[in-house]
Amino acid sequence: MDKFINNREKLKIMEKKIFILFYLMVFGMTGGLMAQTTTTNKNQTTQKLKLSSAKADTVKGKSVKEVKINPVKELTPQQKEAQAYFQSGSAKARDGKLEAAIEDFTKSVNTYESTSAYMSRAYCYMMNNQYTQAVEDATKSLELSVKNPRAYFIRGACKYQMNDIDGAGEDLTLAIRYDHTNAAAYNYLAAVKLQKQDYKEALENYNSVVKIDSAFPDVFTNRGMVRQNLQDVSGAILDYNVALKRDPKNSGALNNRGAAKITLKDYKGAMQDLDKAIELNPKDAEAYNNRGRAKQALGDLDGACKDWNMSFDLGLVEAKDLIIKNCK
Numbered sequence: 001m002d003k004f005i006n007n008r009e010k011l012k013i014m015e016k017k018i019f020i021l022f023y024l025m026v027f028g029m030t031g032g033l034m035a036q037t038t039t040t041n042k043n044q045t046t047q048k049l050k051l052s053s054a055k056a057d058t059v060k061g062k063s064v065k066e067v068k069i070n071p072v073k074e075l076t077p078q079q080k081e082a083q084a085y086f087q088s089g090s091a092k093a094r095d096g097k098l099e100a101a102i103e104d105f106t107k108s109v110n111t112y113e114s115t116s117a118y119m120s121r122a123y124c125y126m127m128n129n130q131y132t133q134a135v136e137d138a139t140k141s142l143e144l145s146v147k148n149p150r151a152y153f154i155r156g157a158c159k160y161q162m163n164d165i166d167g168a169g170e171d172l173t174l175a176i177r178y179d180h181t182n183a184a185a186y187n188y189l190a191a192v193k194l195q196k197q198d199y200k201e202a203l204e205n206y207n208s209v210v211k212i213d214s215a216f217p218d219v220f221t222n223r224g225m226v227r228q229n230l231q232d233v234s235g236a237i238l239d240y241n242v243a244l245k246r247d248p249k250n251s252g253a254l255n256n257r258g259a260a261k262i263t264l265k266d267y268k269g270a271m272q273d274l275d276k277a278i279e280l281n282p283k284d285a286e287a288y289n290n291r292g293r294a295k296q297a298l299g300d301l302d303g304a305c306k307d308w309n310m311s312f313d314l315g316l317v318e319a320k321d322l323i324i325k326n327c328k
Contacts, residue, residue, distance in 0.1 A: 082112035149179035251280040285314035
């Protein structure tokens with residue numbers, strides 16, 4: 001099987017705009033700061049429904065129990081002030097004003113600590129590539145709510161971006177344990193497994209992403225890459241076909257499909273995909289490298305050498321071996 005690139009730069013996880021959309025989906029952005037708080041610095045807890053069997057009436061032979069509801073305590077002035085900052089920060093986060101949102105969430109937690117405010121600030125830090133601060137906030141959120149899947153997700157995703165692959169895997173596994181519906185968590189965990197070259201586990205996680213949300217960005221390109229590493233080349237091409245049907249300008253999927261076609265000795269088909277990939281992304285060193293392989297197979301060694309030299313110039317070191325072996 002031809003060498004296939006699978007490094008972190010080629011693997012698409014989630015674009016920043018998708019983080020913003022995911023932020024809105026996860027939190028709802030309704031402004032309900034205290035409603036999401038399970039434990040605070042004052043050791044207060046949210047009110048819960050309690051069933052009592054103290055009295056029972058009979059309706060057509062059936063027992064009906066009274067329901068006693070603990071009254072919801074009115075927010076203190078401190079809590080109201082914190083919630084106002086939280087709502088302001090949420091609005092700014094929706095508009096992509098990350099720095100301003102962080103300032104408001106900071107005022108909120110300084111006024112009254114809550115897991116929601118810490119998580120929201122962590123999301124903004126994450127979207128702003130401030131991963132260390134995001135991890136710190138997610139950890140503080142977990143101190144207030146130990147089984148919070150959202151906080152585990154944030155911390156795991158940021159650890160992945162910080163190249164703490166083992167730590168990311170631990171947090172993302174917990175995020176999924178407490179919430180089986182988080183497609184983004186499965187997506188990141190698949191990337192962790194891919195980094196560890198555990199392709200079977202990566203495939204299972206990408207399958208979960210597709211099951212939860214088949215429209216998740218880049219999932220078919222990434223799953224195709226995993227299938228290709230498992231030597232399921234035909235299955236990989238099927239995934240790339242889906243990705244390209246959705247986005248014909250997906251240069252990564254075109255490059256990957258071109259590499260897969262080389263494996264199947266469909267060199268002309270590979271050339272079509274790789275020509276298009278390079279047209280869309282002229283600085284894709286791997287696409288030049290793969291096209292050089294296709295040209296070599298078709299007998300165009302001069303053209304292959306030109307592509308390998310371009311690939312090397314663009315930073316793909318492994319192209320040098322092909323140049324030394326095949327080019328004058």
